[in-house]
Amino acid sequence: MCLAVPARVTTINGEEAVLDYGGVTRKANISMLSDVNVGDYVLVHVGYAISKMDEEEALETLKLWDEMLAAAQ
Amino acid sequence: MMQNTFNDKSTAERIIRKIKSVSGSEKIKLMHVCGTHEQTITKNGLRALLPENIEVVPGPGCPVCITPAREIDSSIYLSRSGAIITTYGDMLRVPGSTSSLAKEKAQGGDIRIVYSPIEAVEIAKRNPGKNIVFLGIGFETTAPMTAQVIKNAPPDNFSVLCFHRLVPPAMELLLKGGYDIDGFIDPGHVSTIIGTAPYVPLSEKYHIPQVISGFEPLDVLMSIFMLLGQIKNNTAIVENEYVRAVKSEGNLHAQKLMGEVFEPCSKEWRGLPVIPDASLKIKPEFSEYDAEKRFDIELAEGEACGADCPMCGNILKGLSNPADCELFGKACTPENPVGACMVSSEGTCNIAYRYGINQI
Numbered sequence A: 001m002c003l004a005v006p007a008r009v010t011t012i013n014g015e016e017a018v019l020d021y022g023g024v025t026r027k028a029n030i031s032m033l034s035d036v037n038v039g040d041y042v043l044v045h046v047g048y049a050i051s052k053m054d055e056e057e058a059l060e061t062l063k064l065w066d067e068m069l070a071a072a073q
Numbered sequence B: 001m002m003q004n005t006f007n008d009k010s011t012a013e014r015i016i017r018k019i020k021s022v023s024g025s026e027k028i029k030l031m032h033v034c035g036t037h038e039q040t041i042t043k044n045g046l047r048a049l050l051p052e053n054i055e056v057v058p059g060p061g062c063p064v065c066i067t068p069a070r071e072i073d074s075s076i077y078l079s080r081s082g083a084i085i086t087t088y089g090d091m092l093r094v095p096g097s098t099s100s101l102a103k104e105k106a107q108g109g110d111i112r113i114v115y116s117p118i119e120a121v122e123i124a125k126r127n128p129g130k131n132i133v134f135l136g137i138g139f140e141t142t143a144p145m146t147a148q149v150i151k152n153a154p155p156d157n158f159s160v161l162c163f164h165r166l167v168p169p170a171m172e173l174l175l176k177g178g179y180d181i182d183g184f185i186d187p188g189h190v191s192t193i194i195g196t197a198p199y200v201p202l203s204e205k206y207h208i209p210q211v212i213s214g215f216e217p218l219d220v221l222m223s224i225f226m227l228l229g230q231i232k233n234n235t236a237i238v239e240n241e242y243v244r245a246v247k248s249e250g251n252l253h254a255q256k257l258m259g260e261v262f263e264p265c266s267k268e269w270r271g272l273p274v275i276p277d278a279s280l281k282i283k284p285e286f287s288e289y290d291a292e293k294r295f296d297i298e299l300a301e302g303e304a305c306g307a308d309c310p311m312c313g314n315i316l317k318g319l320s321n322p323a324d325c326e327l328f329g330k331a332c333t334p335e336n337p338v339g340a341c342m343v344s345s346e347g348t349c350n351i352a353y354r355y356g357i358n359q360i
C-alpha cells in the first residue's frame, strides 16, 4: 500500500486531475499540491498526488552523481 | 522518462565500484525503514552486489506488519456489530488474535477494499443507514489523506479507526535500543510529506548518518554510497538523495492537515513495545469521526500482540531474517500467513518468499 507511483498530469478539473501512468489513465486528487500544471510528473499515493517530480532536479542529480563518483577515492 | 534515467546499468556498475572503494573492511549495518526499499533491493538482487561487510537490513517499514492484533480485533468487533469496514487491501489477511478481516468477509462481514479514503466517504454517502468505518493505516504518507477526508465534513455515518503511525520516533527507538545500526536509508515517500527536518535530531543525538532515498535501484545504491562516505568521514548528517521528489520542507499543506486533525500518542507496534509519540490519534474537535470514541469497542482482556509470530519482532528490529524462522515457507506462506511480516507485499517475509530467501 505504500507504493507511490509517478504519473503525468493530462487534464485538471478543480481538485481533480486525470493522470497518465504510461498508457493507463486514472484520476487523482491534487489538493495536497499548490502548483500542479498539465504535463507535470507527480507521485501519487492512495488517490492523492503527494509531490511533484522535478525534471530539472533529476538531471541535476545525475550531474551531481557524476561529480561525486569522480571525486570519491 | 525519469524512471529510465535512474535505471542505467553502467552507472550502477560505476556506483558499485565506488562503494567497494570506500567500504573498508569493518562490518557496517545499514537499515532502511520502507517496504518499497525492500522491494527494490530484493527484486534487483542489490545485496549480492555489495561488499560482504556491508549489510542492509529492513526495519519496521511496513505499516501493515506493525499493526497490532488488538487493532485488527477492534475492526473485527465493529464489523460483527454491523458496520461496513473499508480498508486498503493489504489489511485483510493480517491476523488478529483469533480471526482476520478476510475470514470475517468470508463469513459474510461487509468488508470493502478501497484504494483511497475518498472512496470510503463515497460508500458512506451511498449507504446512509449504515455505519461506515475506514481503517486509517499507514505512516506519514497516508495520514494526511485521512486527515483531509475528516476535515472535509464527511457524512455523519462515516468514522475512522485511527491506526496511523510515525516513522522518526520508531527510528529513535531502534537507535536507543542499541542495535548497532551504522546508517539509515530514510524513506523517500514519507519524506515527501515530512521533509528533512524531523530526521535531523536523530543524527545530532545519536551521531547516525542518514540519506533520504528514492526507489530506483540506482537511488538505493547511490544512497548506500553516500552513507559510506559519511561513515568514512565520521560525519552524521541528513542528506537527500531523492531531491527530484523530496523538498527539504516537505509538503507543508499535508503537514498542516495532519497537525489540525491528529495529535501524537504512545501505542504499541506489533512486535515492538509502546513507542513514545509514534502513533496518531484524532483530536477531540473531530471526535464525532473517531470510531473509538463513537462506539463502545469491547476487546478480550490481556491479548498480547504479535504472539502468533515469535520471529516477527526480531525481523522488524533488523535482528533476524526470514531464513532464521522455522515457519518460513512451511507453516507460514503469503496464502496462509502466520505472522504479519508475511501478509503485505511490503512485508520482509512476503518479499523473501516471492523473490527468494537468498536475496535477503
Ligand code: SF4
Pocket: B308, B309, B310, B311, B312, B315, B322, B325, B326, B327, B328, B329, B332, B337, B338, B339, B340, B341, B342, B343, B349
Ligand atoms: S516466516 Fe512468518 S512466522 Fe516467521 S517471521 Fe516471517 S512472518 Fe513471522
